[in-house]
Amino acid sequence: MVLEIELISTDIIKPSSPTPDSLRKYQLSFLDQIAPPVFMPLIYFYPADSKISHSERSRKLKKSLSDALTRFYPLAGRVRDNFYLDCNDEGVPFFEAKAKCNLSQVISNPIPRELCKFLPYELDDIKDLGMAVQVSFFECGGMAIALAISHKIADATTAFFSFANGWAAIARGDCAVAYPEFVAATLFPPRDMAGFKPSTGIVKEDIVTKIFVFPGSKIEALRDKYAYTNNDGEHPMRPTRVEALSTFLWTRFIASTDRVNKNDPNNIYTIVHAVNLRPLFDPPLSENYFGNISRITLTFPSMEDEWERKGSGIVKQVREAIKSINSAYLQELRQGDKHLNFLKERAAKSTRGEIITLNFTSLCRFPLYEADFGWGKPVWIGSTSFTYKNLVTFMDTPSGDGIEAYINLKKHDMERFEVDKDLQEFVSPNPNAKTFP
Numbered sequence: 409m410v411l412e413i414e415l416i417s418t419d420i421i422k423p424s425s426p427t428p429d430s431l432r433k434y435q436l437s438f439l440d441q442i443a444p445p446v447f448m449p450l451i452y453f454y455p456a457d458s459k460i461s462h463s464e465r466s467r468k469l470k471k472s473l474s475d476a477l478t479r480f481y482p483l484a485g486r487v488r489d490n491f492y493l494d495c496n497d498e499g500v501p502f503f504e505a506k507a508k509c510n511l512s513q514v515i516s517n518p519i520p521r522e523l524c525k526f527l528p529y530e531l532d533d534i535k536d537l538g539m540a541v542q543v544s545f546f547e548c549g550g551m552a553i554a555l556a557i558s559h560k561i562a563d564a565t566t567a568f569f570s571f572a573n574g575w576a577a578i579a580r581g582d583c584a585v586a587y588p589e590f591v592a593a594t595l596f597p598p599r600d601m602a603g604f605k606p607s608t609g610i611v612k613e614d615i616v617t618k619i620f621v622f623p624g625s626k627i628e629a630l631r632d633k634y635a636y637t638n639n640d641g642e643h644p645m646r647p648t649r650v651e652a653l654s655t656f657l658w659t660r661f662i663a664s665t666d667r668v669n670k671n672d673p674n675n676i677y678t679i680v681h682a683v684n685l686r687p688l689f690d691p692p693l694s695e696n697y698f699g700n701i702s703r704i705t706l707t708f709p710s711m712e713d714e715w716e717r718k719g720s721g722i723v724k725q726v727r728e729a730i731k732s733i734n735s736a737y738l739q740e741l742r743q744g745d746k747h748l749n750f751l752k753e754r755a756a757k758s759t760r761g762e763i764i765t766l767n768f769t770s771l772c773r774f775p776l777y778e779a780d781f782g783w784g785k786p787v788w789i790g791s792t793s794f795t796y797k798n799l800v801t802f803m804d805t806p807s808g809d810g811i812e813a814y815i816n817l818k819k820h821d822m823e824r825f826e827v828d829k830d831l832q833e834f835v836s837p838n839p840n841a842k843t844f845p
Contacts, residue, residue, distance in 0.1 A: 456549025511550030592699030
């Protein structure tokens with residue numbers, strides 16, 4: 409459905425306590441510097457609650473956000489020159505809106521491009537902001553809380569689990585909220601970014617985003633299909649849910665877009681997975697370490713004939729690539745220069761069209777549905793269309809057994825991809841359909 413959202417009010421929420429002068433300049437890390445200048449979006453949907461009015465919900469959200477910003481003070485600051493955050497307590501834009509429909513109409517058949525209307529800004533209209541919030545109230549009494557957090561200062565772990573769940577805990581009066589650790593620049597010292605454009609790859613036109621829902625039983629079937637034996641030829645290795653599903657989607661992407669038959673020997677084909685680096689430190693870092701503490705791993709799949717039979721081989725390659733993100737890699741990454749040169753080279757090749765990539769990021773198995781602000785957990789958490797092509801984001805279904813895949817492709821690629829018969833065998837009959845409790 410076409411959504412109609414009416415803006416009601418705007419406000420600026422500042423930390424409840426001023427940030428000390430000694431903390432006013434928050435240095436961006438190298439990984440923050442190379443992050444794209446876009447908002448990361450997530451929308452939490454809550455049903456009606458007769459015990460609390462819209463105005464009471466709004467007051468509670470503003471008060472608790474102000475308190476949360478005292479702990480997460482960089483989010484209330486402004487980004488300066490891709491080098492540091494001016495933690496000046498300038499505040500977080502807070503929008504309130506009215507959705508002229510019922511909650512069930514939105515989440516029963518969510519359309520990512522329409523869900524963008526719940527966001528306070530376009531994803532690339534980031535300016536110097538650290539964060540923005542929009543709260544939308546439905547005619548049925550339900551509500552949506554949309555968070556837009558700058559990728560320049562946080563990865564998904566920081567943004568949607570550490571901060572969002574911390575804010576929710578403060579709202580419901582839970583005092584046992586862990587304080588974030590703001591030391592990313594000591595882990596990955598900033599570098600001279602001359603010649604590198606973090607915005608490389610951002611595309612606004614002709615991108616189509618659709619949600620494909622994979623039931624748990626179908627994912628288990630893929631795990632069985634792509635099982636392989638290890639090097640000794642005896643011990644079976646069963647891929648994870650994400651490994652199996654990303655491999656499957658890669659094979660369908662290649663098949664449906666006719667890449668194999670039109671294979672250009674000058675093209676480089678890659679599968680990209682985002683990897684959380686926190687567990688790789690010795691000792692491991694907690695999830696409360698703030699910033700972009702994640703990186704990507706590259707898999708170069710075989711593009712030989714009979715590629716579909718190579719599914720288990722691709723899974724093995726993906727697993728080995730992820731394993732290569734180890735302590736030695738981490739040490740090299742912390743030096744920065746070699747990785748920056750690699751990124752510049754890769755960006756140049758991508759601009760020339762030499763790299764065909766499918767990018768995967770997973771929010772599965774994270775505490776996505778724990779954001780209870782005092783009126784219960786969300787009935788659904790959604791995202792929006794993105795500004796990048798060939799991007800896949802995995803999120804758990806509300807029940808936790810299935811996976812929702814947000815797939816962003818160029819329009820002509822999506823038209824072929826979504827009708828692929830092998831793909832259709834594994835998705836829910838109506839990929840976008842959701843059941844409202």
